[in-house]
Amino acid sequence: MGQGRGNARASLVGGLAIICIFLALTQPAIAAIYNVGGSNGWTFNVQNWPTAKSFRAGDVLAFNYPRSQHNVVAVSRRGYNSCSAPRGSKAYQTGKDRIRLRRGQNYFICSLPGHCKSGMKIAINAA
Numbered sequence: 595m596g597q598g599r600g601n602a603r604a605s606l607v608g609g610l611a612i613i614c615i616f617l618a619l620t621q622p623a624i625a626a627i628y629n630v631g632g633s634n635g636w637t638f639n640v641q642n643w644p645t646a647k648s649f650r651a652g653d654v655l656a657f658n659y660p661r662s663q664h665n666v667v668a669v670s671r672r673g674y675n676s677c678s679a680p681r682g683s684k685a686y687q688t689g690k691d692r693i694r695l696r697r698g699q700n701y702f703i704c705s706l707p708g709h710c711k712s713g714m715k716i717a718i719n720a721a
């Protein structure tokens with residue numbers, strides 16, 4: 595009787611251990627969170643901030659900025675190069691936006707007039 599309960603507990607513990615090991619092996623590494631622009635935040639001339647950093651799909655970009663001054667719009671390569679957001683693009687504008695990177699190229703600009711052309715744009719390749 596007592597022994598049966600002990601066996602049940604042992605197999606429960608063993609089962610949980612197996613599940614934990616399985617999760618550890620199959621889950622991707624814990625996503626990193628990057629503060630875009632470092633201590634300056636999301637602002638003008640942030641264009642070169644991604645240089646020499648390596649990003650992975652699932653990492654999170656934290657855009658921190660005064661919400662009355664900027665926004666963040668995910669755009670295509672063309673939008674990035676031309677500093678234009680397609681009509682109807684979703685603009686993030688909370689001042690502390692968190693955006694998860696997708697695998698491949700990710701482009702973000704501030705769509706307020708002139709800001710992107712003043713270097714308020716980033717292109718990131720997520721592995």
Ligand SMILES: [Cu+2]
Nearest residue numbers: 664704706709
């Ligand atoms: Cu701006």
